[in-house]
Amino acid sequence: MSASLRxxxxxxxxxxxLAAGARPVAGxxxxxxxxxxxxxxxxxxxxAIHRIEKLRRIAAHDQSLRMGALVTxxxxxxxxxVRSRLTALADACVIVGSHATRAFGTIGGNLMNASPAMETGGPLLCLDATVALRSASGARRVGIAELLAGxxxxxxxxxxxLEEVYVALPPTDTGSSYVRLEYRRAxxxxxxxxxxxxRFDGDRIAHARVAITALAPTIRRVPDAExxxxxxDAGTEAAQIAARAVAAASEPISDIRASSRYRTAMATVVARRAIAVAAARAKGEDIPVPASTASGGGPR
Amino acid sequence: MRVAATLKVNGTLYPLEIEPHASLLRAVREQIALTGAKEGCDDSECGACMMLLDGEPVNSCSYLALQAQGREVTTVEGLAPPGELSDLQRAFLEHGGVQCGFCTPGMLISATALLRRPGTPSEEEVRTALAGNLCRCTGYEGIVNAVLAVARSRSEPLESARTRGA
Incomplete structure (x- = not known):
């Protein structure tokens, strides 16, 4: 069969x-x-799905955000x-690729490519996002943990x-962040x-979510850290214990970019930084996007 | 099997026969013979192939040509009328932003996209925007200075209008 694109x-x-065997391409x-x-x-x-207008929409309602698969x-x-209520997702999106990648790379593609190193997966998982999947025979909605298989x-x-990503907006006093270790700027x-x-209740944390990226076969939450x-009080001691739990839950690979040992060691560092930024944002501090740069990570 | 498709590049419509897996870069260089955009890495690392697609920077080596149908493609050749230079191209010459020249088309496209956004970019913003464009001569200082000079010169009329109380 020769190549075809519709x-x-x-x-x-x-x-x-898709039912006839085609694979989708957007950006x-x-x-x-x-x-x-x-x-x-x-x-x-x-x-090619890039012309489907319906999938380009992004719509904020009172308490939710719906993102079509083609939203870049x-x-x-x-x-x-996204910047004010789902800040971790902004932290993630603004450091993807280069500005050319960000102009054409889509949220649907990032999720369905299912890289364990994808930027948007951790924030969407921790913000309890769901995705709408449609086929010729029906539609269903699944959570991010259920979607990612390996x-x-x-x-x-x-x-x-993947048609749409849906996120219920967390309470306004919630802070979130995504931090990655990176060697280069683009x-x-x-x-x-x-x-x-x-999220705090007084000076104690009432709600916490922690997820790891590029540390396991999929993006995953770390219940022990949470x-x-x-x-x-989100202080140094609690953050240390959570960061150790993150390292314990990690089972990273060794590849050209880092050894497994180095990744595990750095897991505690990025976890501490992510927790510190999320806690500060929850308290109303203005920590600029992206948190990776604001928290001291990344090359200058 | 090649299929008939029309690409609009720098305002001109080109009726072509395009292979479904062909990249936009290949179609523009080999079929339209506009060779300004370069093939550097061929996997979106270096930015030498950047073009504008509907005004947004795209790594054309990794974008399917057929997906560019019905859209506006701009290559480095389209940044100014034939025989002329844009203010950005002139600034690259004045500030030593060109050494071997291989990254230059991508740099110009990338910086053109940046300068079209609202506001005057800071040096940090310029460096961030151009971080997807690699210069193998490492001549970044001249490039960044050229972009900053254009950013400043374009914002000056607005600022002087503002101080005049306009």
Whole structure:
């Protein structure tokens, strides 16, 4: 069979193509780049979804944010609701690739590519996001933990299209952050990363979420770290215990960018930084986006 | 199998026959013969292939040509009328922003996209925006100075209007 590409203008058309064996492409920043790098050849049958207007929408309602699959990292990073209420997601989106990547890379693509090092996964997981999946035969909604199955793998069937990401906005006194360790300023992939979401009741933490990036086969939460934070004052001691729990929960690979030992050691550092920034934001401090730079990480 | 498609590049419509897996860079360089955009790494690391697609910077080596149908593609050749230079191109010459020249088309495209955004970028913002464009001569100082000079010169009329109480 020779290569083919069909440009879909509706979701119905796209899922019909998927049912017939096509693979979707939007910005191409993972799929096409991966093919150029020799990871996997481009699928023979492609359906381009970039023209589907419905999937481009981003809509903030009173208590929620709905992001169509085609919303780009640049749009998310600039969105006032994302910056003020889902700050960890802004931290993540603004450091993806370069400004060219952010202009064409999409939230749907970032999630469905399912890299354990993806930037948006930790924030979306800790903010309890769900995704809507549609196929020619029906639709369903799953949480991020349920979606991510392993490196490059999701639980979505090959004929399912990610249509939308949905997040219920957390209470306004919630602070969140995403911090990654990086060696260069652009086109970087997280060496390791951590997300924290914190809300206080008085001077004690009432709600805490912690997730790890590039430290396990998927982005995942660390319940022991969350338990260590809840009831604490988010001080040095509690953050240390949580950071140790993060290291204990990590099972990183060794690859060209870092050894497993180095990743585990750095897991405690990024976890401490993420927790400190989230706690400060929860207390109303203005820590600029991205937290990776604001918390002292990353090359200058 | 190649399919018929029309690409609009620098305002001109080009009817082409394009292979579905072909990149925008390949179509523009090999079929339209606009060779300003360069193939550096061919996997979106270096930015030498950058073009504007509907005004946004894109690594054209990793963007499928067929997805550019019905959209405005701008290459470095389209930044100024034939035989002329944009203020940014002139600034690159004046500030020594060109050494071997291989990264220059991508740098110019990237900086053009940055300078079209509202506000006057700081040096930090310029460096962040250009971080996806690698200069193998490491001649970044001249490049950054050129972009900053244009940013300042474009904001000056506004500022003087403001101080005049306009």
């Amino acid at each position: 440009v879909a203008s509706t979701v119905e058309e796209a899922v019909h193509e 191409g920043t993972d799929l096409v780049v991966g093919a150029r790098q020799g990871k996997a050849p481009l699928p023979q049958r492609l359906v 990292h640049a749009e998310l990073a600039a969105n006032p609701t 490196p490059g793998q999701t639980t979505a069937a090959p004929d399912e299209l 086109m970087e992939i997280a060496v390791v990363g951590a997300t924290a979401v914190i 338990a260590a934070l809840v009831g604490s």
